Amino acid sequence: MSGRPTIKEVSKIAGVSFKTVSRVLNNEKHVSEATRRKVEEAVATLNFRPSHAARTLAGRKSFQVALLYDNPSPYYVYHIQAGAQERCVELGFRLLHQPCDSEAEDLTQGVTALIDEAHLDGVIISPPVSDAMPLIEELERRKIPFVRIAPGIARGSTLSVAIDDVAAGRELTEYLIGLGHRAIAFVKGPPNHISSEERHQGYRDALDAHGVAYDPDLVVQGDYSFASGRKAAESLLARTDPPTAIFAGNDDMAAGALAVAHERDIVVPDALSIAGFDDTDLARAVWPPLTTVHQPVRDLAWSAANLLLDGDGKHRQLTLDHVLKKRASTGPAPKA
Amino acid sequence: MSGRPTIKEVSKIAGVSFKTVSRVLNNEKHVSEATRRKVEEAVATLNFRPSHAARTLAGRKSFQVALLYDNPSPYYVYHIQAGAQERCVELGFRLLHQPCDSEAEDLTQGVTALIDEAHLDGVIISPPVSDAMPLIEELERRKIPFVRIAPGIARGSTLSVAIDDVAAGRELTEYLIGLGHRAIAFVKGPPNHISSEERHQGYRDALDAHGVAYDPDLVVQGDYSFASGRKAAESLLARTDPPTAIFAGNDDMAAGALAVAHERDIVVPDALSIAGFDDTDLARAVWPPLTTVHQPVRDLAWSAANLLLDGDGKHRQLTLDHVLKKRASTGPAPKA
DNA sequence: CTGAAAGCGCTTACAG
DNA sequence: CTGAAAGCGCTTACAG
Incomplete structure (x- = not known):
């Protein structure tokens, strides 16, 4: 029904095996420049887009991470989303925005269900979810990569980004x-x-x-x-x-x-x-x-995504700068 | 590596074929109550979660829709997201939050790429993207189901929700x-x-x-x-x-x-x-x-999702009520 | 009401 | 540097 072209059709046009097309799509080494070019042309001609579902199913990575949030402040959530999204897209990942209830009994269950269903590669956790310890502990147990934004408790050795x-x-x-x-x-x-x-x-x-x-x-x-x-x-x-x-x-x-x-x-x-x-x-x-x-709300989330997906494994806790903004709502104390 | 149980393991425990498990998961008819129960127990025992990627690849639906937005107002975006998300989840769909640039040259291309990659079942479009006519026309051409929130132009016969x-x-x-x-x-x-x-x-x-x-x-x-x-x-x-x-x-x-x-x-x-x-x-x-x-921003998005995923095909344009809120920033005109 | 076969579109080892 | 086989975990026809 859907006229979507597949990797095989691309390979036919390019005159190579479909395995080679896969190599080009994944930016693997050991592809001659000429071959690469032919494949890229065929991709453009067909306007080919690889099926995310097929990649996820066949591969061991889904290139998908989730952002967990439970915050009544539109402003905060908006900038957290924007920062995380930007870095994820830059690194070739899709970001699933996942609202949740940090106080709910079934928080952990809900998140692990999402991890399984979506084959998530990692999780970015914004406050106050970042302090929901049962969830944090379950993620550690299951060895799911995650990063916490502004965690207050047990910052420990988990990946985290915060201000002081x-x-x-x-x-x-x-x-x-x-x-x-x-x-x-x-x-x-x-x-x-x-x-x-x-x-x-x-x-x-x-x-x-x-x-x-x-x-x-x-x-x-x-x-x-x-x-x-x-x-x-x-x-x-x-x-x-x-x-x-x-x-x-x-x-x-x-x-x-x-x-x-x-x-x-x-x-x-x-x-x-x-x-x-x-x-x-x-x-x-x-x-x-x-x-x-x-x-720096947006930067906090950007850095969190960066730490999760492109970190060196050494710098695990990041502290960003805050700035005191002196404006007109404060002034000298009135004389008694 | 991942110890995720599959449909086959569930079927073994339940003592049925894996096809029957699939039937239960999809709420199909023609499954005896006893069989259904056995399968559900096995699902619970294994804490089984079906692979979304596998369902998408094998089936003709992805149970995924995207929400397009390009709005600098955190408040508006937050409530649009919340309303759309709520209704999507209720109806068993996942909602991909997709920021985009409604003025960009490659808006249409970016959206169609997402549609192909994610096998989207539909698109919810918030303003001002809902008036990006090249995109709207391309979606119609490709017969992708979509709904527009507060479209101003050519509301025509496309699905839409708005206030007056x-x-x-x-x-x-x-x-x-x-x-x-x-x-x-x-x-x-x-x-x-x-x-x-x-x-x-x-x-x-x-x-x-x-x-x-x-x-x-x-x-x-x-x-x-x-x-x-x-x-x-x-x-x-x-x-x-x-x-x-x-x-x-x-x-x-x-x-x-x-x-x-x-x-x-x-x-x-x-x-x-x-x-x-x-x-x-x-x-x-x-x-x-x-x-x-x-x-009613949240309701607009809720209704848009509902129209897209659970509409009757007859009521295609919805107009929700607005309310004039008289507060203290307005008063009688000063005497000249 | 239930099942055995085929296949979705890719990636992963394994070869050469 | 490139390819043929197997398989990811499900759903879709097709049977019975």
Whole structure:
């Protein structure tokens, strides 16, 4: 039914055996330049495309890897996909985008099913799935190559790419301290996102280093959503001694806090400084634009794909640079 | 090397021929309940997963479709992916996420290559790729099943799902007119997004219907980006007779216009009303929240997948409802 | 309701 | 440097 030409038809036109066509397609050595050229011409003439299914079935590689994600942030997912996709295509691999539920009972089963069905050559795992330990352990047991993006737990010897969330959290906090702030609140992300815990650790480290007492009442649980940022800000600003600065674990929550400030006519940054994390589009779209930490999301995924498919096996853990972005949502602490 | 069990091993354990196992896997009729049960048990015991490559190669269906997208909006792409993915998985299909360049010379060639390599059963095409006519025509020629999301051109008899952008643009404009605005600016999206042209048409229709003169100087070209919204607002507000309302073709541009207003201490909505389109997360994250048109992005993609894979062949064009969201970024026109 | 044969379009050893 | 045989793990006709 499908008029797709096959390797055999190509071989007929090129006047060689179909095995030779296969060699050319796979860029094998030991093919004379003349033969190679003839085959390439025949391929172009027929507009031949090798069947991926046939290659996968016959060969020992599928040239397919999956990207696992479970993240409510369109911005994050979009850039993770773009970076991973770019590097995979460059290296001749297809990338399957696989949403999943990192908390689900059957996460491991679902992923191993995909691995088997699709004969996957490897898996790229973005947070928070990158910290789903039962899955990670099963992949190690089955010797499936994988790479983790921003894993917080047991980074160990597995392939991984991340930024230094602790250092970034510390830098941002130190910047706020430098502006004169002492009552600095922190809004945490969901517990299964280890990065959030690390940013919180950096916040504590900075307070300690500068002799500012850590006040647990100024640390509020959020879930990385805009709504949770609103809620956190409302509870913080309801205090008799509200903070002069709010450091939210990501930009969405910072935007939520900012909306609360606007509603209450609290001028940012004059009366209240607000900072986020990630430097998503949102950070530049709100007013005033958010002071935040730029995270190279796309590069993280690009590097992860590169490590998985084209790594040297030696450099197994990669740490990329982050950048503190000072914008108008933060300013000197108001005089008491 | 891979210890994957095959259909033959399942058949041995179940005590039937491997052909019968195939029947059970494909939910064919004419299998006794007892036999079916035995096979299913064997499948569970071995944790058997059929090889997708083998099924594709042997059968005439690959149970694979691709989603084509070329859209700089993470929000839009994320929800399009989620909706299409959900319905595909429900119907037993795998969805390949395929970014592409709708303006590229070799768009058609790239897509047909994917179709051949992956033996695709169909294609879901999101805007602006859904209006790349050379591609659409080639798919028709090759009789590849496809469905277009929000196509503007030649909707014709091809499968498609959309909202009524003209009506939505008209409603939003009428709302602004109802608030007393007469000098209403419109910021257009990029020319290859036909939806933008249609929203603009709705804007014109509303002006006409209410006897408001159409002023071409109040229509500014943008490209759906935040930055272009900023630029548009800057040029509009530099006029000696600036508009009292700005209707931006999407939320990102509206957010850009809003930022300009903030910078210049123009109070929104008291001195200037601003409206967007799409109702992305951004619309609710900025201050004041944007009046906009809610577009059921996820449903559009879900319905597109459904039409492609489970349609009745009769209802070929689907129009989903939009909703005007009145929020705080628009208000009565200031008294002259 | 169930089965034995052929074949999908490639790659993998193995030869020469 | 090139080729003939076998086989990957399934589905498709064709039988009975």
